[in-house]
Structures are given as C-alpha cells and as structure tokens.
Amino acid sequence: MGLGLGVTVLAYASRVVKLIVDEYQDLNPIDQQFVDELIARGIITFVAGDDDQSIYSFRYGSPSGIQNFTQHYPAAAPHTLSDCFRCAHLITDTANALMVGYPSQNRIPKTLHSLYAAAAPTVAGVVHRWRFPNAGTESDSIAASCQALIIAGVNPRDILILLSNQRELLGGLKNSLGAANVPFEPPRAETFMDSDAGRFVLAIVRLVCDPHDHVAHRLILGLRPGVGIGTCDTIANAVINNALSYWEIFHYPLPGVVFRGRNLTALNHARQVCAQIGGWQRTDTLAAHLADIAAILRATFSVAEAQGWQNYAAALPADMGLEELRDWLWADSDEQQMAVLHAVFTRLNQQIPAAAVLPPRVRIMSMHGAKGLSSRIVFVPGLEEHIFPGPWRQPYPGLVLEAARLLYVSITRARAACILSYAAQRRMQGPMRATAPSRFTATLNGPFVGRVNGLQQPEVQQIAAEIANL
Secondary structure: OOHHHHHHHHHHHHHOOEEEEOOHHHOOHHHHHHHHHHHHOOOEEEEOOOHHHOOOHHHOOOOHHHHOHHHHOOOOOOOOOOEEOOOOHHHHHHHHHHHHHOOOOOOOOOOOEEHHHHOOOOOOOEEEEEEEOOHHHHHHHHHHHHHHHHHOOOOHHHEEEEEOOHHHHHHHHHHHHHHOOOOEEOOOOOOHHHOHHHHHHHHHHHHHHOOOOHHHHHHHHHOOOOOOHHHHHHHHHHHHHOOOOOOHHHOOOOOOOOOOHHHHHHHHHHHHHHHHOOOOOOOOEHHHHHHHHHHHHHHHOOHHHHHHHHHHHOOOOOOOEHHHHHHHHOOOOHHHHHHHHHHHHHHOOOOOOHHHOOOOOEEEEEOHHHOOOOEEEEEEOOOEOOOOOOOOOOOOHHHHHHHHHHHHHHHOOEEEEEEEEEEOEEEOOOOEEEOOEOHHHHHOOOOOEEOOOOOOHHHHHHHHHHHHOO
16 A cells, blocks of 8 residues: 555545455555554454465465554454355364465464354255365366256356465366356456556546545556656645645645646546536436546547457446446446346346346355355365466475465365365476375365266255255
C-alpha cells in the first residue's frame, strides 16, 4: 500500500467508529502498520484470520501478523474458532494431519472440528489418496471420475480441480477431459477488468455510489498512464503538510502554489474526471453512461481501452444500475456475479437469458485462485516433489511451510469429497522420468494406494450419498 492510498483512507477514517479486518493472515507489514494507525486513532477493531491459510508471501503476507496480534495488543480479547461449517470430518482430519506435520513457526494451536460429524444423518465425507503409474493415467482417471460423477447427477460446477503448477499439469488434464467429453473451463484468463482501464472503470462507479470513497479518488488519480506512486505520494504529502482535505482537492478550487508541474497535471485530470461524473446517480443505468465511460477512457488511456470497455459491457444488461454494475465488477467469483445478475433480472421482472447463466462445467483453477471458494468435490493432482513444493521452494523452509498451507487451503475447499493424487512417472522436458511423491503425501492421514483408473461405481454412489446429506 503506497503512502498516498494510506493517507486517503486515514482521512476517511475520521468517519469510522468500528473496523472489521477479515483474512488478517494475508496482510503484509505495511498493511498491518496501516491497521495499527487506525487502532491508534481509537477505532474499535476486530480482526479475524487463520495462520494456517497464510499463502501470499509473494506480496509479503505473513502468518506472524495474526500470530502476534495479542502480544502486540495485550488488551485484545482472543476468541478461538474451531468449528468447520464447510467440510465433512474426514476432510478436516486430513487437513489437520497436514498442519500437524508441517506447522508454521509459532503456529496458533487449533484443530478443525467438522459440524457434519454431529449431523443427522452423519456426513463423514470421502478422501481418496491415489498413486498412478504415470501422468497420463492420472489425468485420464480424473477425467473418467468427473464423467462418472456427472452421469450420477452431480452438477459439473460442483467439481473443482486445483493445480499447483499449470505448466506441468494443465495440458494433460485438458486433453483427457476433452477426450472424455467432460465440459470444463480452464483457469480464469485475464479480462478487461484486470487491466488498469478496467480498474479505472470500477473506481468511477465506486465514486458514483459513494462520493466520499477516498480509495476510488486515489485510483482515479494514480491509474492514469504516466502517474506513479511517487506522484501520488507527493500529492498526499502536500495535503498533510498544508493541512488540506484530501477529498476537497478533487472537488474544490485548489490553493495557490501548493501543487505544481506533473503533480498539478495529474491532479487536474483526476479533478476533471470527478467533475464529469459528479451528476451521475447510483440508480442511473449502464446504458445511460456507457458512452460517457468510453469517452473518459479514450481521453485517459486510448481508443483500444475504450473499445475494450464497450466489448466487455456489451454482455451486461443495459438496464443494470451503476450500483449493480459496481457489485458485478468487484465480485470475487462467478457465483457472486451470478447473484448480482439474478438480482438485476428479478428487479427488471425478466427471465435470466440462457447466455447469462453459468455453464455447467468442471472448474480448473490454481490453488491460489480457489482461496475463499468451496466445492462439493475437489481433485488435487500432481502431488510430486518436483511439482509441489517444487525446486524453487525446496531451498527455503518458509516457502515449503507455505506450500503446506496452500495444500491445506486446497483440501479444505472440499465439502463432501477430496481426491489427492500423484504419478510415479511424468514427462519432464521431453522424456518420461520417474518422480518422487511430494513430502506432504506422508502427512495426509493415510497411505496413497495404487490406481490405474478413476472412481468406480460404488465410490461414485458413496460420494453422491454424502452430497445428498450435506
């Protein structure tokens, strides 16, 4: 988080009385310092997190934040949550065993307890641990298992395949699923909304919905090409040093000689955008401002980005309100976006078009991409040492422990069934070579058994029965 963004939110914090920080284990030291600043201002703060789910070291996230919170704030009242609402107990038992075998330093002691164990009827869940002779047999068996589950009545969208290494695993799985006529969607590709122009559109509609959204102001300022963190921080420091209001510099006449040169140019552009959208209302429709947003993008970015926006928006209902558009744009998953669309078409008293309904397909995702999601059935293939944790993690104990946490997150995405597997041989840089099972396979609450095929009919029926009792 740059200083400019931090200052804008701290300015906004004067209106905040209580703060909830979820997924605290994902915060990096700068994020944690920012929360400390808010707490120092007297804001009543509740933080929640699980150090076993800290998987973002690439952005400097660390489990130490949640682990040390009560030491940093001795007056804080700790509450330990151990009941699991998502997974059946054989799945939580497997996840618990992994964390016992590979605990993070200073791990907060905990054991997940599945509430399904006390359900009537009891839902035990299913965990399979498979060892295949080669990678081709593994991918073919996963495809055959998906096919059998779908024939048994399982919605393909209730099947999730999680990959630790797309380069090694995705190609074979796609071939096998295609050969078995199993509908699937590969890991989500970047869309217009992953670009700076897409984030700029989200900032615009956020600002329409909440004119005091300081983060949206910061984004409108900083996403313009040629405007970097340095410019944003210089403007923020000028606000502090001259006792100004960060919000007012976007909307009121600027004080003389405070902002100069490129800082003034960047700020004036952001002010112009704020003025252009100043009269828009959250209830205005997408159709009413589709061309206006395109014009702003054309002036800020290029003709290509403006056209990219129009292509993206063409798939959305023209009568969607800007508040609904905001909810669609910042949704974390397809399911959340579908909920927004359902609400839009219900409001319009219209049927949801078939093209807008999520297609029934098996989802293939990265392990990181599945964070926060769940599925009735989860496959985790490729549990081989050279793939997971893999050579770039192996020299670093901290990254190996994070890989264990990533596997823990993957296992606990499963509600009724989790199928873990590895191959004894895999093609690596040309020839087929013998592989070693991942070190984590020894701590997954049971042995891996040899297989040459996928789920058999009794196994499919058992999973279907568990799903029916969820």
